[in-house]
Amino acid sequence: MDRKEDRREQCARLLSAAGRLDRLHRATDPHARDRSIRKAFDTYKDILRAAPGSLPAAQGLGVVLAEQGRLDRARDVFVKVREMAGGAPGASKGLLWSADTSACVNLAHVLVAQGEHERAAQLYKHALQAPGSVFSSQKNRRVQCLQWLARAKAELSQWKEARVATERALAEQPDRDDLIFNHSLVRAEGAIVTMK
Numbered sequence: 001m002d003r004k005e006d007r008r009e010q011c012a013r014l015l016s017a018a019g020r021l022d023r024l025h026r027a028t029d030p031h032a033r034d035r036s037i038r039k040a041f042d043t044y045k046d047i048l049r050a051a052p053g054s055l056p057a058a059q060g061l062g063v064v065l066a067e068q069g070r071l072d073r074a075r076d077v078f079v080k081v082r083e084m085a086g087g088a089p090g091a092s093k094g095l096l097w098s099a100d101t102s103a104c105v106n107l108a109h110v111l112v113a114q115g116e117h118e119r120a121a122q123l124y125k126h127a128l129q130a131p132g133s134v135f136s137s138q139k140n141r142r143v144q145c146l147q148w149l150a151r152a153k154a155e156l157s158q159w160k161e162a163r164v165a166t167e168r169a170l171a172e173q174p175d176r177d178d179l180i181f182n183h184s185l186v187r188a189e190g191a192i193v194t195m196k
Contacts, residue, residue, distance in 0.1 A: 040064050055081055055099040062106055071110050078107035101126075101133040105145065112152060121152040121161075143169045143179070150186060159190030 041064045047057040062077035085100035108123035127135040128145050135145040150165035166183040173179060 037064055037067055041068075053084065055084055058084070059099060059102060059106065062103070066106070066110055066113075071114055075107060075110045075114070078103045078110065082107070101130050101135055104130075105135065105148070108148065108152070112148075112155070117152045117155040121149055121156070124149040124152060139172055143172045143176075146172075147179070147182065150182065154186060154189065157193060159186060159193060162186045163190055 040060065044057045044061040044064060047054055048061065051057070058077060058081045062074045062081065065071075065074035065077060081103035082100055085103060104123045104127045108120040108127075111117070111120035111123070124145055127133055128142065128149070130136055134141045136142060146165045146169040150162045150169070153159075153162035153165060163183070163186050166179065166186050170176075170179045170183050
């Protein structure tokens with residue numbers, strides 16, 4: 001098989017594994033969910049054996065590990081992806097490669113699950129401020145990341161920062177009921193703490 005065919009095969013396998021992850025989030029049957037996780041895990045591992053530098057496969061593997069509850073291992077994978085992305089073409093020119101911000105956000109999710117909200121908040125802020133990041137340039141992604149930041153700040157009882165994040169999200173999409181609710185909730189919780 002020539003290099004071009006090998007690359008196509010790798011892309012097809014990545015898409016297949018990503019599809020399994022998508023199905024896993026929609027699966028109601030626990031056995032189907034477990035099967036999707038196992039198949040995605042095996043596919044990502046196979047791709048990484050064939051192409052150890054595949055950042056999408058490493059990202060996928062980290063997501064699967066997190067889904068399995070293997071948070072320490074997932075954390076290690078996302079840290080490694082960030083390191084690998086830093087050495088990716090374009091990184092030396094100051095361009096932020098998308099794998100870095102995706103790994104950044106995935107790592108932040110793992111840190112939230114592990115109760116490390118301060119570090120998670122720093123990573124969410126990084127994703128929002130990184131030039132060229134989908135979290136800084138695409139409105140829906142930015143709003144989503146602002147919500148995650150607000151949650152991390154709320155978990156730390158840093159109500160002012162949580163309120164600012166929800167206000168920024170609400171300014172972007174003022175008609176979304178969930179954003180209005182979250183903003184109201186953060187304001188109410190902040191007021192209760194202040195009154196005590």
